[in-house]
Amino acid sequence: MAGIAPLRARAVRVINILRALYPSAGRGETAGSDTRRPFQVMVATIISQRNRDEVTEKVSDALLRKADTPDKILKLGRAGIAKTIRSANFYKTKARHILEAARMVRDEFGGRMPRTREELMELPGVGGKTADIIMLVSHGAAVVPVDTHVQVVSQRLGWTTERDPEKIRADLHRLFEPKVRGYVNILLVEFGKEICRMHLPRCYACPVEKLCQYPNKTKPPARKAPR
Numbered sequence: 001m002a003g004i005a006p007l008r009a010r011a012v013r014v015i016n017i018l019r020a021l022y023p024s025a026g027r028g029e030t031a032g033s034d035t036r037r038p039f040q041v042m043v044a045t046i047i048s049q050r051n052r053d054e055v056t057e058k059v060s061d062a063l064l065r066k067a068d069t070p071d072k073i074l075k076l077g078r079a080g081i082a083k084t085i086r087s088a089n090f091y092k093t094k095a096r097h098i099l100e101a102a103r104m105v106r107d108e109f110g111g112r113m114p115r116t117r118e119e120l121m122e123l124p125g126v127g128g129k130t131a132d133i134i135m136l137v138s139h140g141a142a143v144v145p146v147d148t149h150v151q152v153v154s155q156r157l158g159w160t161t162e163r164d165p166e167k168i169r170a171d172l173h174r175l176f177e178p179k180v181r182g183y184v185n186i187l188l189v190e191f192g193k194e195i196c197r198m199h200l201p202r203c204y205a206c207p208v209e210k211l212c213q214y215p216n217k218t219k220p221p222a223r224k225a226p227r
């Protein structure tokens with residue numbers, strides 16, 4: 001990453017503008033996660049993969065009301081989990097991952113969720129993003145979980161030229177001091193849903209347009225002429 005100082009200054013200005021725009025986006029919160037207990041955060045985050053927030057919230061709540069510990073999940077069984085989360089995308093795979101993760105937590109980690117990113121990533125269904133969400137939400141770690149919104153918005157803003165989420169994560173960690181990292185995911189997710197939309201960004205309504213390097217900025221949609 002060449003010329004890190006000006007890039008860092010620009011990125012911090014963007015984050016400050018977004019913090020003013022989304023004042024309720026606090027440290028340690030991420031989209032789709034509403035609990036700080038690591039096992040529950042893991043379950044909710046596995047369910048959130050390739051799902052809309054409304055579905056994630058409803059389905060996670062339903063499952064966690066029935067079973068919020070590894071033992072209760074194991075008792076519920078794969079069929080019981082699948083039945084409860086069947087309105088989520090890929091519910092059969094997610095049910096298998098949740099069950100196998102619960103079994104691994106019980107049998108290989110003594111019933112306690114692992115506390116390192118590397119160990120978390122040994123659990124079925126837990127990749128780098130999910131591990132980072134658990135580390136951030138449950139342990140207050142200074143990390144930036146890289147989901148689709150973070151990936152696309154960071155690329156458009158010119159913060160990274162990488163495509164691999166692990167390399168984007170490394171670039172973002174170089175860019176932001178630890179005390180700022182906890183805000184980055186939730187701010188970019190909110191911003192990505194509202195303004196820097198995945199398929200068609202609303203650059204004409206963007207408060208950070210002057211700080212963005214995206215070459216294909218959009219213009220306001222043409223208004224239909226009155227008949």
Ligand code: SF4
Nearest residue numbers: 196201203206212214
């Ligand atoms: S100018 Fe457009 S591409 Fe750049 S951050 Fe704003 S909405 Fe996204």
